[in-house]
Amino acid sequence: MNCGFVSVGTSPRSEQYSEEYHEARTSGGDFLVKLMKEADSKSPGWQSQVDALDITPDEVKDAIMSLKDVAVGPDEITAPFLQATLPWSSTILYSILIRSLRTLNIPRLFRESDICPIYKGDKKPRSNFTGYRPIALTSIPARLVEGIIAKRLRQFLEDSNVLRDTQFGARAGRNTVDALTYFFTQIDSVQKSWGEAHATFLDISKAFDRVDHLALCEKLRRLHVRDVIIAWVYRFLSGRRQRVKVGGDKSHWQDVRIGIPQSTKLGPILFLAFINDCPIDRKSGQIIPAEVDSHLDQLPEGSIFVDDIGLWATGPPSTQRDKLNRRLEAIFTWSNDWGVDFSIEKTRHMVFGKDLQKLHLTMGQRTLTKTSQYKYLGLWWTPSLNFNYHVSTCTLPKVRRLSGYIRYLTKRTGNTRKSFLRLLWNSKISPVLEYGAPLWSSLISQNNISKIDSLQFQYFRKGLELPQATGRDALLTDLGIPRL
16 A cells, blocks of 8 residues: 555656656756755855745744644654643754754654555545555644744745635635636626626646655755755655555555645645646746747636636637636646646546537647536536536535434433533535535525524434424524524
């Protein structure tokens, strides 16, 4: 299983990557060699870069105190232990961080991960590693240290305004509801103006697992990130290894030579920097292939949440097709220049409104599959844009299953207290019901609204074993639960 998880970083398309990809890796490698020599020489310039990061012992102390008691990594050091020994642990971790920045030597334990495989469900194969989602558990001290570096990198990218405005993922003040609302308003506007709106949902194969470290460092260099952060990030990513752990059983260690670990604080912000110049929209300073440069004024915007990309276009249907085809070709060229694999088989083309002209889109000289429903950022989208399909086939069935399981627990344990039911409602069911609700709540049918309303009432009435004549508003008011 561990061999399988490690192997996904090897791309079957690696021989198709362009000369630009190899040149970027060479340039990134040469730049890193220069930085390593500078750090080894302990030059005053390098030391001043470390000092300019302004990392203090108090910042490390605050980071330790904000840790939650979560699963530990291979070193088995817990958050409560670090907090109970704060005067010593903060001093040691501060010393390790500063020394690693000055010498670019990072402890081996900071680059190791225990992989816990979680079964995906949905009838995935249990006998193959592809049926499991690898959850990486890294060292808690490592998470704290790289979290401080991630904070500096994120602050630089935000302050320098290099991230595209339509990137909603892994950024403060932006969330999936913002991304969903933005995508909906744009699609709805095009559909109302031209009768139909063509959109594509792009799928990146093993997005984090196949990021090349040298290419990533070259991207960071082009964004003018501090040299010391680039070099530290490379050392943190390189030389990693992992093992699969199930209960008390552990596999042998396997080296991981490519990819960004998703379970780290650095992972998401590094991927944002890596994918930032993907030509999905117009952005100052964005790298666009020369063959489509003359069409920049015709490229409308797209929306992206980390690696989930949605594209659309304006104008009559045939114009939308032409614009999207040009942009898809530019994205495919970009993918070959940076070693990114788009799964064309999973990339979908959807027409919102009436698909009268039966137009098709292509990527990499292959026609994209059309679909009548697609799950994008957790919501099921359909041509009607009313989200009744999402509520009736996804949200309500899931909530009913959760409600039934909770009733089973209450009967088995004999715990029918109001506080217990209210806690489970707020923590388990309400988040499922309310996900994306600011967008879809005003668009679904009255029938679905009534079903949601009834479901909420029946959850508490049956859980508390109250008679059917119980008043709905009176019960919810007594429980302190707002009516959905």
